[in-house]
Amino acid sequence: MSIKFPIYLDHNATTPVDERVLEAMLPYFTEKFGNAASRNHAFGWEAEKGVDLAREQMADLIGADPKEIIWTSGSTESNNLAIKGAATMYARKGKHIITAEHEHKATLDPCKRLEKEGYEVTYLDPPLDGVITADMVKEAIREDTVLVSLMWANNEIGTINEIPEIGKICKEKGIVFHTDATQMVGKLPIDVEEAGVDLLSASGHKFYGPKGVGCLYVRRRRPRIRLTAIIDGGGHERGMRSGTLNVTGIVGMGAAAALCKAEMSDDAIRLGNLRNKLEQTITDQLDGVAINGRLDKRIPHTSNISFAWVEGESLMMAIKEIAVSSGSACTSASLEPSYVLKSLGVGDDLAHSSLRFGLGRKTTEEEIDYTAQKVVEGVKKLRELSPLYEMHLEGIDLSTVEWADH
Amino acid sequence: MAYSDKVVDHYENPRNVGSLDKSSEAVGTGVVGAPECGDVMKLQIQVDQATGKITDAKFKTFGCGSAIASSSLATEWVKGKTVDEALQIKNTDIVNELSLPPVKIHCSVLAEDAIRSAIADYKKKNQPAEATTA
Numbered sequence: 001m002s003i004k005f006p007i008y009l010d011h012n013a014t015t016p017v018d019e020r021v022l023e024a025m026l027p028y029f030t031e032k033f034g035n036a037a038s039r040n041h042a043f044g045w046e047a048e049k050g051v052d053l054a055r056e057q058m059a060d061l062i063g064a065d066p067k068e069i070i071w072t073s074g075s076t077e078s079n080n081l082a083i084k085g086a087a088t089m090y091a092r093k094g095k096h097i098i099t100a101e102h103e104h105k106a107t108l109d110p111c112k113r114l115e116k117e118g119y120e121v122t123y124l125d126p127p128l129d130g131v132i133t134a135d136m137v138k139e140a141i142r143e144d145t146v147l148v149s150l151m152w153a154n155n156e157i158g159t160i161n162e163i164p165e166i167g168k169i170c171k172e173k174g175i176v177f178h179t180d181a182t183q184m185v186g187k188l189p190i191d192v193e194e195a196g197v198d199l200l201s202a203s204g205h206k207f208y209g210p211k212g213v214g215c216l217y218v219r220r221r222r223p224r225i226r227l228t229a230i231i232d233g234g235g236h237e238r239g240m241r242s243g244t245l246n247v248t249g250i251v252g253m254g255a256a257a258a259l260c261k262a263e264m265s266d267d268a269i270r271l272g273n274l275r276n277k278l279e280q281t282i283t284d285q286l287d288g289v290a291i292n293g294r295l296d297k298r299i300p301h302t303s304n305i306s307f308a309w310v311e312g313e314s315l316m317m318a319i320k321e322i323a324v325s326s327g328s329a330c331t332s333a334s335l336e337p338s339y340v341l342k343s344l345g346v347g348d349d350l351a352h353s354s355l356r357f358g359l360g361r362k363t364t365e366e367e368i369d370y371t372a373q374k375v376v377e378g379v380k381k382l383r384e385l386s387p388l389y390e391m392h393l394e395g396i397d398l399s400t401v402e403w404a405d406h
Numbered sequence: 407m408a409y410s411d412k413v414v415d416h417y418e419n420p421r422n423v424g425s426l427d428k429s430s431e432a433v434g435t436g437v438v439g440a441p442e443c444g445d446v447m448k449l450q451i452q453v454d455q456a457t458g459k460i461t462d463a464k465f466k467t468f469g470c471g472s473a474i475a476s477s478s479l480a481t482e483w484v485k486g487k488t489v490d491e492a493l494q495i496k497n498t499d500i501v502n503e504l505s506l507p508p509v510k511i512h513c514s515v516l517a518e519d520a521i522r523s524a525i526a527d528y529k530k531k532n533q534p535a536e537a538t539t540a
Contacts, residue, residue, distance in 0.1 A: 311444055313470040317409070317417055337444065348442030385423055385474060387448035387466040388441060403440030404523075 007322045007367045011360035012155055012183060012302055017252065018208040018361070024255035025210065028248045036245045037236060047247045054254020061257040062181075062200060063191035064217050070237045071250050074214035075182040076106040078201035079149075081216055081241065082178040083110040085227030086147050086199065087119060090176060094144030100124040100132050101343035102156075107149055107180055124150075128345050129294035130157050134165035141169070147176045152184035152200075156340040156356055157293035158302030160184070167196025176225060182206050186260035187299050188268055192217055198225045204249060208361060209256030213249030216240075263361075271359045272300030274368045278357060279303055281372035286379055288392075290350060292341060301359040306341075306350040309389040310382040315355060318378025322371050325356040349388075349398065409471055410505035416475035421482050424464040426450040434528025438519045445469030445513065447477045449520035451484060451492070453528055458488045465520075472510040476500050476517035489525050 008016075028050055036051045038044025055066040072078045087097060099111050101123045111121045122140045124132055132150055141148075148170050153160045163179055170177035178199035184190060185200075186207030192200055200217040204210055218240065219225045233242025283289050288308035307315060312326035337351035346354075357371070383389040388398060409417070425448075428435045432453050439446040445468060452462035463481035467474045479500055484492040500506070500514035 309468065311469050311473075313444075314417070314474060317414075317471045337442075352441070352444045385420060385466055386468045387437065387446055388468045390425065390448075390466060398441065403442075403446070404438055 003364075003366050003370055005321045007371060009357045009359060009363065009367075009371060010323045010325050011358035011363075012158075012206075012356060013325060013358065014205045014211065015208045015360055016362075017205075017210050018256060018259060020259060021209055021252050021255045025248050025252040028251050032247075034247075036247055037234065047245075050247055050251045051245055054250045054257075057254035057258040057261075058202075058215055059217075061261050062185065062202070062217060063193050064200075065220065067238075068217050068220050070216045070218055070240050071245055072214045072216055072241055073212055073246070074205070075104075075180060075201045075203035076214075077241075078203075078214050078216040079104070079106045079178075079180055080110050081227060081230055082199040082201060083107065083147065083149055084114065084230055085240070086176045086178065086225070087114050088228040089226050090146040094142075094146045095119045096142050096145040097121045098124065098137060098140050098145060098148045098150075100126055100150055100161075102126050102130065102154060102340040103149070103151055104155055104180060104182070107151065111149070120144075126344055129297075130154060130159035130292070130344055131294050131297050132161040132166070134162050134169055137166050138169055141173055141175065145173070145175050147178065149178040149180070152179045152181040152190070153187070153299045153302075154293070154340065155183050156338060157304040157344075158183070158298040159293040160188075160297045160299065163197065164195040170198075171196045174223075183299060183302070186257065186264055187301065188264065192219070198223075199227075204253035204256060207256050207260050209253040210249050213246050213253045215253070267361055268300045271363065274359055274363060274365060275300060275303050275357070277365070278359075278368050278372050279305065281369070282375055285376045290346075292344070292346060292354065301363075303357045303359075304341075304354055305357070306346065306354040307379050308350060308353060309386045309392060310353050310379055312353050312355060314382055315353070315375075315378050318381060319371070319374045322374060325358070326354070347399075412504050413471055413475040413506070416478040416504070417471045420465075420474060420478045422462075422464050422478065422485075423466065425466065426452050426462065426464050431455070431531050432528075434524040434526070434531070436520045436523025436525075436527060438523050439469070439516050441468065445473045445516060447473065447516055447520040449477060449480060449517075449524045451489075451524045451528060453489060453532075455532065458490070460484050460487055460489065460492060469513065469516075470510070472504065472506055472513040473516060475504055476506075476513045477520060479503060480517040480521055484521060489528065492521055493525060495521055 032046045034043030034047035036047040055069045059066040176198050180201045182203045185202040198219045203214040290306045292304040341351040426433045434451045437448045448466045450464045451460045463484050465477040465481045467477045497514035497518040
C-alpha cells in the first residue's frame with residue numbers, strides 16, 4: 001500500500017471528522033436547521049431531538065446521565081466554567097484550589113485569574129514520570145480546599161493520572177473534583193461514577209468530531225454540584241451555559257462519541273501496538289533517546305520522545321513530510337522549551353529536543369514504519385552537525401560545561 | 407512557519423560541516439550559545455599566518471534550521487577574507503541573505519558572535535610577543 005503524504009501524526013492537537021460523523025451532521029445545516037430552544041414548532045422539536053440523542057450518546061460514553069451533560073464550545077470553555085464556576089459557587093466554604101504544574105493552559109490560566117481574586121492555588125510538582133498520584137493530592141489538601149482540578153491524561157506526554165484514586169479522596173473530604181479529560185475521552189473506557197468525578201471536560205474535535213463543540217459533565221446526584229455561570233443570557237443548559245445551541249456541532253460530537261464507544265477498544269489495542277513499534281524501532285537504532293512519561297500509564301496513541309544532542313525544530317524540518325508536534329517552541333526571543341517537560345524535571349537540553357507523535361484512527365503500519373525510519377535518519381544527520389554530539393563522543397560531560405551567556 | 411528557500415538549501419546541503427584541529431596555532435575556534443537556549447554554534451577558521459587570510463572554515467550547530475543555515479552561510483562568507491575583513495560581517499547581512507523572519511534574528515546574531523569568537527581565539531593564540539609585555 002502506498003503512503004499518502006504528508007503523514008498526519010498530531011492527533012493530540014486535533015483529529016479529522018469521521019465521515020460517518022459528517023453524514024450525521026449534514027441534515028442539521030439545511031433541513032433540520034431549527035433552534036433547539038424553539039419549543040413551539042416542529043423545526044425546534046427536530047433540532048432538540050438531535051441534541052437529545054447526542055446528549056445520550058455523550059453521556060453513554062462516560063457513564064453519565066444525559067441530564068448531566070452541558071454543551072459548550074470546547075474544553076477551554078468547559079475548564080473555565082468548571083473551575084471559575086465551582087470556585088465562585090463554593091467560595092464560602094473555602095478558597096483553596098489544587099491543580100498541577102503540567103496541566104493545560106486552559107486549566108492553569110483560570111486558576112491564575114482566581115489567584116488574583118484572592119484564591120490560593122497549590123500547583124503540584126509532577127514527578128519525572130508525569131503521573132499525579134492520590135498521595136500527592138492527599139498531602140496538599142487543606143481545611144479550606146474546595147476544588148481539585150487535574151487532567152485525566154496529559155496532552156503532551158500522554159500520561160494518565162490516578163483519577164479514580166484521587167476521586168475517592170475528594171469524595172471523602174467533600175471536595176469538588178474536576179478533571180480535564182480532553183485527551184482521554186473516546187480513547188480509553190471511562191466511567192464518571194467509578195472514578196468519583198464531579199466535573200469533566202471534553203472536546204469534540206479530539207475524538208473525530210467537529211471543532212467548536214465540547215461539553216462539561218456536571219454531577220447531579222451524590223452530591224449535586226452547582227456552578228455559577230460565566231456567561232449570562234437565555235438560561236440554556238440548566239442555566240449554566242446560555243447561548244443558542246450549536247446543533248450541528250452537538251449532533252456531530254454525539255455521533256463521534258457513539259463511534260468511539262463502539263470502536264475505541266479495538267483502536268486502543270491497534271494504536272498501542274503501532275506506538276510501541278515506533279518507539280521500539282527508534283530506540284533500537286539510536287542511543288541517547290528518552291521516552292517521556294511513565295510507560296505503563298499512558299494513553300495508547302501518544303508518544304513523546306526526547307533526542308539528545310539535536311534540536312526539536314530542526315528535527316521537524318528533517319521529517320517535514322510528517323506532521324508532528326515539537327516540545328520546543330523556537331519561535332520567540334525567549335526560546336522557551338516545553339513547560340510540561342520542564343515541570344517533570346527533564347533537562348532544558350532534552351526539553352528542546354522532543355517530539356510528540358499522536359497516532360489516530362487512520363494511521364497505518366506503513367506510515368509508522370516510514371516515520372520511524374525518517375526520524376532515525378534525521379537524528380543521525382543532525383548529530384553529524386551537532387557540536388554537542390561531538391563533545392559527547394569526546395567524553396565531555398555537557399552538564400559541566402560553562403556556556404557563554406546568549 | 408515556512409522557511410525561505412535559502413534556509414532550506416543550507417539546511418539540506420550544509421556547507422563546510424566538520425571540525426578543524428583546535429590545538430593548531432593557525433586555527434581559531436568559537437563556541438557560542440547554550441543547550442538550554444536551544445542553540446549552540448561552533449565555528450572554526452583556519453588562517454594563513456603569513457597573509458592573515460582565512461583559508462578554511464568549518465562549523466557544527468545544534469539549533470533550528472535558521473541557526474544551521476546562518477552558521478553554514480557564515481563559513482562560506484569568511485573563507486577567502488582576511489581576519490579583519492571577516493570582522494566586518496554583520497548579522498543583518500545574514501538576515502537579508504537568508505530572509506530570516508524577526509523571530510529568527512537571534513540565529514544571525516549568534517552566527518556573528520561565532521565569527522567574532524573564532525577570530526578572537528585565533529588572535530589570542532597569535533598575539534605578537536611584545537604585545538604581552540607592552
